[in-house]
Amino acid sequence: MRKRERITRKLSQEAMAQAQQEVKAGKLNLLQAAQEFGVPKTSLSDRVSGRVSSDCVLGQRTLLTPADEDSLVEYLLYSASHGLPLTKPQVLAHALAIYNLRHQAAPKTGLGQTWWINFRERHHHRLTARTPDIIDRGRASCAKRGPIEEYFKFLTTTLEEHGLREKPCQVYNCDETGFQLEATRRKVIVPLGTKHAYRQAQGTRDHITDLACLNAAGEDIPPFIIYKGGYPGEPYNK
Known part of the structure; x- marks a missing residue:
C-alpha cells in the first residue's frame, strides 16, 4: 500500500468513527453523517446497527490474518x-x-x-x-561474543609470553576471501536497521580464493590465489 493510500485509509477510519459518534448521540441521521464526513452510508449503517463491528477496517481484507x-x-x-x-x-x-x-x-x-x-x-x-554478504557455517558459529572474547584473551597472552608487543613486524595475520562465480545474489528480508546482512554459504559453490597476509606494521606478502580445480591438461572451464 502506498503512503498516500495509508493516509487516506487512516483518515477514512477517523471519519467513520466520528460519524458513528454523531449518529449515536442523535445529532445527525445516517444520511447527514455520511455526507458530512464523506463515508459510505451503508457502511456507516452496518456499524451503527451492530451488523459489523465498529472497529472493522475499511478496504479489502488481507489474504492472511x-x-x-x-x-x-x-x-x-x-x-x-x-x-x-x-x-x-x-x-x-x-x-x-x-x-x-x-x-x-x-x-x-x-x-x-x-x-x-x-x-x-x-x-x-x-x-x-x-543484499547479503555470504558467510560460511564455521564463521557464523564463531561470530558470537563468547568465542571472540576468548580469541582476544588468547592473543593477548601469546603476545606477552613471546614479547611481541613491541615487534609489529613479527606479528602476521592471514585471511582468505572468496569471489563467487555465480549470478547476482537476490536481496533477503532482514530486521529493520540491519547494516550488514549475512547468509550462510551453500555446501558447494564455484569461486576463486584469495589468501592475503599482512603484519602489524602494514607490510604485506604477495597474495596466494587459488583457482577452481581441474585435471592437468584440461581447459579451466571444465
Missing part, C-alpha cells in the same frame, strides 16, 4: 538472526502455503506483486531488504 502475518514476520526475523534470511520468492512461497492451509476449499496458485508490496508496507517498521 493478522495472527498469521505476525507469525510469518517472526519466522523471517528468526531465520535472519541465524544466518538464513529468506528471499522474496521464499517469503511468497511461505505465505502461499499458509493461505492454502487456511483455505483448502479454494487454494491459490500464487501471490502477486501487489500482495508483496502491501506486506512490505504493513511491516516496514520491522523488516527491510538487503
Whole structure:
C-alpha cells in the first residue's frame, strides 16, 4: 500500500468513527453523517446497527490474518538472526502455503506483486531488504561474543609470553576471501536497521580464493590465489 493510500485509509477510519459518534448521540441521521464526513452510508449503517463491528477496517481484507502475518514476520526475523534470511520468492512461497492451509476449499496458485508490496508496507517498521554478504557455517558459529572474547584473551597472552608487543613486524595475520562465480545474489528480508546482512554459504559453490597476509606494521606478502580445480591438461572451464 502506498503512503498516500495509508493516509487516506487512516483518515477514512477517523471519519467513520466520528460519524458513528454523531449518529449515536442523535445529532445527525445516517444520511447527514455520511455526507458530512464523506463515508459510505451503508457502511456507516452496518456499524451503527451492530451488523459489523465498529472497529472493522475499511478496504479489502488481507489474504492472511493478522495472527498469521505476525507469525510469518517472526519466522523471517528468526531465520535472519541465524544466518538464513529468506528471499522474496521464499517469503511468497511461505505465505502461499499458509493461505492454502487456511483455505483448502479454494487454494491459490500464487501471490502477486501487489500482495508483496502491501506486506512490505504493513511491516516496514520491522523488516527491510538487503543484499547479503555470504558467510560460511564455521564463521557464523564463531561470530558470537563468547568465542571472540576468548580469541582476544588468547592473543593477548601469546603476545606477552613471546614479547611481541613491541615487534609489529613479527606479528602476521592471514585471511582468505572468496569471489563467487555465480549470478547476482537476490536481496533477503532482514530486521529493520540491519547494516550488514549475512547468509550462510551453500555446501558447494564455484569461486576463486584469495589468501592475503599482512603484519602489524602494514607490510604485506604477495597474495596466494587459488583457482577452481581441474585435471592437468584440461581447459579451466571444465
